[in-house]
Amino acid sequence: MITPTDSTASLAIDTKSIESLKQSAKQNSPESLKAAAQQFEALFVNMMLKSMRDATPQEGLFDNQQTKMYQSMLDQQLGQNMASRGIGLADVLIRQLSINQGSDDGTNGSGGVQTGLSDMVRTDLLQSMAPRTVKPSPRTAEEAGAAITSSSSSRPAHVKAFQEKLTSHAEEASRTTGIPAEFMLGQAALESGWGKRMIRTTDGTNSHNLFGIKATASWKGKTVDAVTTEYVDGVPQKRVEKFRAYDSYADSFRDYANLLRNNPRYEKVIANASDVEGFAKGLQRAGYATDPNYAAKLTNIIKTNFSS
Structure with missing residues (x-):
């Protein structure tokens, strides 16, 4: 043999x-x-x-x-x-x-x-x-907020300061809408220039309007006039518009959450809230902003500064 x-x-x-x-x-x-x-x-x-x-x-x-x-x-x-x-x-x-x-x-x-x-x-x-992978378990809003905080140690000082000030409010809004807290923090950063371009009254009072929400006829709260850039047929134009004013950043997040949750035009935004690009593109398609590059800018901010 x-x-x-x-x-x-x-x-x-x-x-x-x-x-x-x-x-x-x-x-x-x-x-x-x-x-x-x-x-x-x-x-x-x-x-x-x-x-x-x-x-x-x-x-x-x-x-x-x-x-x-x-x-x-x-x-x-x-x-x-x-x-x-x-x-x-x-x-x-x-x-x-x-x-x-x-x-x-x-x-x-x-x-x-x-x-x-x-x-x-x-x-x-x-x-x-097959490669061995571990499927992450669903995270609660508190766990997501903790992940944002723990992963921010190597980020720029202004990003960390922005997170520390607003993460708790973003978590509360996340529980209401189902939108990840980091997505809302990214949009607040884009709209307010990381809190450096806040809309203010003539006497310098902070409007606390982090999301650039305008005051339509149905709004019964405080307002403030400010110059803003609107795109008409792709061309930027300066206009004076009326915006909502709040007593605190917490009120701003709550009103933003109510807007997305109760306005039918944002239904698809809520449905696609699990994906960064889907969320950003959904906001643009729903007409949240007239900037043709709004979705790309928002996606970049979230992925660069808030992805854990």
């Missing part, structure tokens, strides 16, 4: 070990099956390494056809050595091929012709090759 050699422990370019593998495979033994599965695993690893090399720029001083040849030989041996430790693919193949060996008539045990991997083994194969 021919004893199959461990191909993963030999040189990848050793033709004798490959010939030995061919001879042992004819015996249909468990040992030869294992060796063949390991060799296939080595081939698979080598293909991955080759793809990685092809995706890497190779314009160095010493890069030429000779170095590429030796690099290829090195990658083949590296794949052989990695396969000797195992990545799970060989084990799946052994299980599948063992099933096939136990059915000489080419059926899968239920009378049907077996044309490929069984569903169970195919699942095992995909799971063994």
Whole structure:
């Protein structure tokens, strides 16, 4: 009886070990099956390494056809050595091929012709090759706010100050609307210039209007007149408009939440509140602002400064 050699422990370019593998495979033994599965695993690893090399720029001083040849030989041996430790693919193949060996008539045990991997083994194969990921659990408004605060340590001072002052109000509005607190903080930053361009009365009193909400005929609260830029047919024009005024930033966030929650034009904004770009584009489509680049500006601010 021919004893199959461990191909993963030999040189990848050793033709004798490959010939030995061919001879042992004819015996249909468990040992030869294992060796063949390991060799296939080595081939698979080598293909991955080759793809990685092809995706890497190779314009160095010493890069030429000779170095590429030796690099290829090195990658083949590296794949052989990695396969000797195992990545799970060989084990799946052994299980599948063992099933096939136990059915000489080419059926899968239920009378049907077996044309490929069984569903169970195919699942095992995909799971063994898939990257391990952990699905994040849903966060409450308080947890989202804590994430915003904890991830802001490396951000500019004006961003951190803006967050510390307004995060609690954004969390309250988030519970009302379902819109993530960081989305609202981003919009408040865009509309108010990070709190540096607040709308003020003639005597300098702060209107606390963080979101640039205008005072329409239905508004019964305090108002303040201010110059603003409106886009008409894509052309910016300066106008004096009447805006709402609040007693505090908390009132501003509450009124903003009520506006989006109760105005039918913003229904799709609420529906797409889980996605930054969907939220920003939804606001622009609903006519929140006339600036044609409003969605792009808002998306950039949120992703740059508030993404955890």
